[in-house]
Amino acid sequence: MEKLVSNWSKNVGAVPEDYIYPPETRPGNMHIPIGESIPVIDLSQADKGDRTVTIQKIINASQEFGFFQVINHGIPDNVMKEAMSVWKEFFELPVEAKKDLYADSFTTKDCWLSPSSLNYGREKVHMWREALRHSCHPLQKWHHMWPQTPPRYQECVGACSVEIKKLGSKILRLISEGLGLHGEFLDEYSQTMVLSANYYPACPQPELTLGVTKHADPSIITLLLQDGVSGLQVLKDDTWIGVDPNPHAIVVNIASQLQVICNGKLKSAEHRAVTNSRKARISAAFFIGALAESIIEPAKALVDELCPPIYKSFKSKEFLPKLYETYGDSQATLEFFKA
Template identity: 55%
Template sequence: MEKLVSSWFNNKTLPQSYIFPPETRPGNHVIPRCNTIPVVDLSKALAHERTAVVQQILEASQEFGFFQVINHGVSENLVNDTMNVFKEFFELPSEDKAGIYSEDLKRPCRLYTSSPNYNREKVHLWRDSLRLPCHPLKECIKIWPQKPTRYKEIVAAYSIEAKKLGLRILELLSEGFGLGSGFFGDKLSESAVLLLNHYPPCPDPSLTLGVSKHCDPNLLTILLQGDVYGLQVLKDGEWIGVEPLHNAFVVNIGHQLEIISNNKLKSAEHRAVTNLKVARTTAAFFINPSDDCIIEPAKSLIGTDESPVYRAFEFKEFLLNYINMEGNFEKSVEPFKLHG
């Protein structure tokens, strides 16, 4: 528990173990907050503009690997209650969080700091994280935190809605590619994990990171980033900031969607920067294949003049390599590429 940033950060200078090398730290230069990150109005997909929405999602997933969704069907009250209860959790006294803190990587629900590789890291991340498995929900909820008292009720309702939203977006992507209804159902989207990240105010945001550059290893991520800026996406070699929008979700394409699309979709590298004055709390809902799900490029997406870029593999094989490679983009996918 004493390793948690939130337990010791007050009135401290930035420890050396949190200072990133010059080439990877954010520095003092201003990153533009990009208004060109596509914003998709999902309510239009229910009407005569469905085809246009599908095309907008496809284009955003190909060019950016990121987009935001509004009018998504998740009630604003639930979104607000969820974010409030997440913040309440991280503000709990240490004794109320001690029972869920763990450095055991095999423990499915746990509070930890920096990353699962804390003891192997050269530099630590300025964040505390709570990992919550969400499938099957009736079983997972039993091991969730007991406090705050509303926690289980609100987060259970939220996880159901986040999964519905993710499946809806996957269905629109499937439609756009002509893969047929339900292509991303069953094992491809069976598992779900909620990762809460809490970034306390940082004494020098120019020297450290909340999350270092990476791509998500899963299928699709639904991110509730709240109203505090911190998300940056790498596009064409330049970092751009993703402006928080009221009652919106950020959607990003995971490695598995890139592979299934045979590189037609883009899993974009992204990172989180810290803030000097206020804390930032976010919730990433990861939709994952089941461990034994076979991942490979969809045959109908491989043109007559091209070959599959990747071999078939089980998702758990990819995930193990991703963890061992500490999320490195090229090293994570290299063993699964077909060459020649």
Template identity: 50%
Template sequence: MAMLVSSWSKDVYSLPETYVFPPDQRAGDLIPLACNNPIIDLNKAVDNHGRSETIQQILKAGREFGFFQVINHGTSQTLMNEAMEVLKEFFDMPAEVKERVFKVDSSKKCRLYTSTLNYDTEEVHFWRDNLTHPCHPLEDCLQLWPENPPRYREVLGKYSVEVSKLVLRILDLICEGLGLENGYFADELSQVQLLSVNQYPRCPDPSLAMGMHRHCDPNVVTILKQGDIDGLQVFKDGQWISVEPLPNAFVVIIGCQLQIISNDKLKSAEHRVVTNSEVDRTTIGYFIIPSYECFVEPAKNLIDDCNPPIYKASQYKEFLGTYAEKIGEYEAVMECYKLQ
């Protein structure tokens, strides 16, 4: 556990060689484009007219950007702040305290590690630590979670319940917009729900390091609380754009399975994470994931003679194998599942 970057990085003034990425994989010194990030006000979806308008905005953002931010979503600002505070407390704990509870072991449901689970075989490491654990059903998961800080289970339990409700509400709006039956994403398509917390410590040379490489998310959808610090970037029209941090907003990222189900009416967002030299950055991701045995294919309601299926049906566990083999590279992964 001593290798957690958050445990030793404060004493480092130059970037270790094992964290220096090749030039073609770095963010470099280029400033990404600022753009009008799509922002969805969920409070407007309370009446029929506003709901229809909100749904169209979501579909447009999902098609053109692969992500959008939601505001006025109903999740308590106090709860969001408390969750972020507790997680910062967690990563500030001494390494030996964390080591007593967690091991770097991919077979464990609650995992704490640095860079990726493939740390020992990586040629270069990401400047991040990650804590991941299941959240659904909550009563079956709580005993797997950290016991420290003392508020962890209480606060993150409440947070997980509220965020799960929110993301499933957003999926219901997408269902309505696509013409799918209500609850299409219930059961198998959302059977696995994970909390994934990333800690990106301040970095001595952000131009050489990466928090996370360019990738797509293999799941159905990701909802991210990114705090108030820049770092998330999305690839659009051949250029990187910054996802501007908005107070109390969530970023919703379309995953590969949602692209397949929508038959390309929605697109998965390629994204990456850059570091900074000024402050630590903590983000809270919540993943909606199919069961590993689930077969995923374009929704039958979206297929007709004029709109043939673009993707073949496949088990999610097979897709994950391909995703790992292609290291999350968007075009390479999706090409493997296209019908010829």
């Protein structure tokens, strides 16, 4: 538990050496502005007869950025607010209340709290964060394994998880249609959902460290809730762009296995999280993905003589171990699965 940043970060005036990133990867003193170019898509338009227009906006954003935000998405504000509140309560619990969930290496636990990442023992540099992880779908299979404290955790996070899964399925069906596939094509690749609730304490020297290093997510699609504190950045054309921390919007990003399924027509977005010296930040990422034994391969409808498969077939469970081997280097991992 002593490895959790929140246990000691308030008592230090400088970032410890094993949290300082090399100059070429640390954020530095340069201010990264919030990017107005990152698409914000009003999903209510798809229900008002503008479905084709909305689909095209999603496809364009997924091709150019691999990243977009959705508003008027159908999840009540109070559901998101209550979930964010209960995650905040959890991370502020005393150490003793969280010790049974703690794991700093690969674990068989169904719900666990880790410092930095589950690569902690192999990391050259640690990330300035801690994360609570557990499966969320199907809800009845997992929710009884979630934290008992705070007492409202299971109720609030359960309600949010159900809404997020419905929204994720809706977005994937819009993407399927936009790719020229039948609307339910991606349903079979969205049978699981895992939460990573992330806590980034205030940092005395945010220019030296990172909350999360540059990476692309390993699953199919990620939906992210933010608490209104900036920190999320996406990489486009070798330039970092800040993402508006709108607590009413949902951030959506294309993940690596969807890039494989669509044969490179959409791109998985590399992104990172930075810290700040004034406020702690909380985010909640829901990773929607395929079952472990599912075959991940380019959709046959998207492959022909002019567009041969870029990637080979593999089981979904093979992707994450390869990502850990490359220390989270998503590009190197995708290269391994090239045809």
